[in-house]
Amino acid sequence: MKDLFGTALLDYHYGNYTEDIITSTNISDDDELPLPYLFRDFKSMPKLEKRALKLAKGCVLDVGCGAGSHSLYLQKQGLKVKAIDISKGAIEVAKNRGVLHAEIKNILDETETFDTILLLMNGTGIFQELSQVSKYLKHLKTLLNEGGQILIDSSDIKYMYEDEDGGFWIDTNANYYGELDYFLSYKGEEETAMKWLYLDFNNLEFACESVGLNCELIAEGKHFDYLARLS
Numbered sequence: 148m149k150d151l152f153g154t155a156l157l158d159y160h161y162g163n164y165t166e167d168i169i170t171s172t173n174i175s176d177d178d179e180l181p182l183p184y185l186f187r188d189f190k191s192m193p194k195l196e197k198r199a200l201k202l203a204k205g206c207v208l209d210v211g212c213g214a215g216s217h218s219l220y221l222q223k224q225g226l227k228v229k230a231i232d233i234s235k236g237a238i239e240v241a242k243n244r245g246v247l248h249a250e251i252k253n254i255l256d257e258t259e260t261f262d263t264i265l266l267l268m269n270g271t272g273i274f275q276e277l278s279q280v281s282k283y284l285k286h287l288k289t290l291l292n293e294g295g296q297i298l299i300d301s302s303d304i305k306y307m308y309e310d311e312d313g314g315f316w317i318d319t320n321a322n323y324y325g326e327l328d329y330f331l332s333y334k335g336e337e338e339t340a341m342k343w344l345y346l347d348f349n350n351l352e353f354a355c356e357s358v359g360l361n362c363e364l365i366a367e368g369k370h371f372d373y374l375a376r377l378s
């Protein structure tokens with residue numbers, strides 16, 4: 148990984164913002180990911196993220212913290228927060244913005260336990276593929292204190308396969324429709340392609356059942372997105 152995501156966050160944070168990240172997937176064209184969005188404050192956050200932050204309690208793990216926007220809000224509310232990300236640049240930015248406990252770490256290498264685990268901005272993306280969901284959920288379950296919760300958001304992206312007549316062109320022989328090849332470029336450089344998973348609520352619920360987690364639908368957004376609580 149070249150960490151172009153981290154480079155972009157560093158540029159924005161240190162006043163060198165000239166362009167946005169460009170993303171695309173195997174089923175969608177180029178799209179801009181505006182860097183200011185990754186530095187959003189509470190009032191600019193989507194409804195589902197606000198709801199997740201209001202539900203957070205106790206000792207919190209912010210997984211894939213990016214620039215640390217959620218961690219900073221929770222810290223200000225007096226919660227004890229640990230923020231982790233595989234991006235070196237993201238962790239430098241999060242620390243520099245004031246996140247007190249931020250570490251470069253893959254979630255699969257985390258061993259401490261928490262009362263709340265947050266995975267936000269399509270939190271299921273980190274699981275990469277449907278076949279890996281149980282592995283990640285099993286691990287996340289081991290990181291929960293008694294009475295703890297995982298707050299995770301995602302979307303059912305079936306609508307992306309809809310044609311003009313309202314029919315769907317999903318290839319039933321292909322992999323799960325939410326498994327995307329995700330491409331990112333920044334300032335003309337291309338990041339190594341990665342897998343990114345959008346998981347509909349029913350499949351998340353099914354995977355939770357298989358690993359002994361309770362899965363509750365907390366809220367739905369306006370565009371097939373949802374927030375779930377696993378406990």
Ligand SMILES: C[S@@+](CC[C@H](N)C(=O)[O-])C[C@H]1O[C@@H](n2cnc3c(N)ncnc32)[C@H](O)[C@@H]1O
Nearest residue numbers: 185211212213232233234252253254267268273
């Ligand atoms: C879509 S960004 C979300 C950033 C932040 N949560 C936000 O809402 O602004 C996903 C983040 O997850 C991080 N990430 C991806 N895989 C990860 C893993 N296995 N463990 C920890 N972080 C990961 C990426 O580096 C990236 O910063």
